[in-house]
Amino acid sequence: MTDRQSKKMIIIDILNILRKHTDENHKLSQQQIQKLMETEYGMKIDRKTVRRNLSKLIELGFPIKYRGSEYEEDAIIRNGKNGEETILTDWYYEHEFLNGELRLLIDNVLLTDGLSKKDRISLIRRLEKLSSKYFHSEISKIDTDIYGKIENREIIITLENIGNAIVTDRQISFHYCDCGIDGKLHFRLDSSGKKKQYTVNPYQIISRNGHSYLICNLPQYNDLTHFRIDRIKDCEVLSSPLKSMRMLKGFETGIRLSEYVREHPNLWSGNSVHITFQCKQYMMNDITDNFGTDIRIEKLSNAMMKVHIQASESSVLHWAIQFADEVEVLSPQNLREQIAETLRNALRKYES
Numbered sequence: 001m002t003d004r005q006s007k008k009m010i011i012i013d014i015l016n017i018l019r020k021h022t023d024e025n026h027k028l029s030q031q032q033i034q035k036l037m038e039t040e041y042g043m044k045i046d047r048k049t050v051r052r053n054l055s056k057l058i059e060l061g062f063p064i065k066y067r068g069s070e071y072e073e074d075a076i077i078r079n080g081k082n083g084e085e086t087i088l089t090d091w092y093y094e095h096e097f098l099n100g101e102l103r104l105l106i107d108n109v110l111l112t113d114g115l116s117k118k119d120r121i122s123l124i125r126r127l128e129k130l131s132s133k134y135f136h137s138e139i140s141k142i143d144t145d146i147y148g149k150i151e152n153r154e155i156i157i158t159l160e161n162i163g164n165a166i167v168t169d170r171q172i173s174f175h176y177c178d179c180g181i182d183g184k185l186h187f188r189l190d191s192s193g194k195k196k197q198y199t200v201n202p203y204q205i206i207s208r209n210g211h212s213y214l215i216c217n218l219p220q221y222n223d224l225t226h227f228r229i230d231r232i233k234d235c236e237v238l239s240s241p242l243k244s245m246r247m248l249k250g251f252e253t254g255i256r257l258s259e260y261v262r263e264h265p266n267l268w269s270g271n272s273v274h275i276t277f278q279c280k281q282y283m284m285n286d287i288t289d290n291f292g293t294d295i296r297i298e299k300l301s302n303a304m305m306k307v308h309i310q311a312s313e314s315s316v317l318h319w320a321i322q323f324a325d326e327v328e329v330l331s332p333q334n335l336r337e338q339i340a341e342t343l344r345n346a347l348r349k350y351e352s
Helices: 003-021 030-041 047-059 099-111 117-128 155-168 257-263 281-291 313-322 333-351
Strands: 076-080 083-087 170-179 185-187 197-208 211-217 225-228 232-241 272-280 296-299 304-312 328-331
Touching: 003 030, 003 047, 030 047, 099 117, 155 170, 155 197, 155 232, 197 225, 272 281, 272 313, 281 304, 304 313, 313 333, 328 333
Parallel strands: none
Antiparallel strands: 076 083, 170 185, 170 197, 170 232, 197 211, 211 225, 272 304, 272 328, 296 304
16 A cells, blocks of 8 residues: 555544544544554554544544534633634544444344344344444343244345335235244145245234234235244245235225234234223233233222223233133123133143
């Protein structure tokens, strides 16, 4: 590299030093930047060169701050030959993400189904680089194996294709897998024993209970269904146009994602209906975890309460059975009968 080329790289090197070594809690003086330029890049530069390039970076729109740049009262003022002058020091790079935000993103990477341990660590390392060297996600202390061992190396491409189809209003096709008793994914087969081909109208991707799902419609039906994204393979965007969700029964005005998830806990399908049940008041955490806070509560005696929700019957059936000793569904009557029959069948298995 020639001296001329080196001089052109000075501004980039200073930018990299700020990104790596600084944040709101770790700042550098111009002299410290000089020393880092020499130790990391072998470049000896004077303080005026540092100052000139820092000013240029600010002019170019990079988020570089210094003492007094945001609050004038924090600036250091001294008397110089030409009167009062401001000491420009405590330089730092204002990173786009807060460390707490990066930890949130990293937690989502850890919980994403289908990623291999290697892919998780690679993604986390790249997220770490969005902050200074002082940010550590503590990945070395995390047992990433506990987040699932079933791998689907296509998951990133699948997510890209689904996103592209949603944006461009196109259908997608794919094969779907089920988890076998060997703990591996196996293609779902059609009646002829071949891989079953699905063609769907994709609408939304949501995360629920630690898994990512595609909310979509099978063209031959007039309702919504769901597929676990980590179990989708061979996903392709088709040229055929997407059927508008407003053409589906019950979704003529579209979909509010928060409302749909609340009405379909655990993503069991079915139309939502008004359901009433009673239980102890201490179950509010479990209730809001599954049905949200947009519910109606009637306080009863003996620390009991009556809860009114809007949800699918199949969702509440499986939820109520989990808490069979705590929850009594009051209405609708047919749901009470389904729960009773399910419990009777279960009881017969254990009494036989």
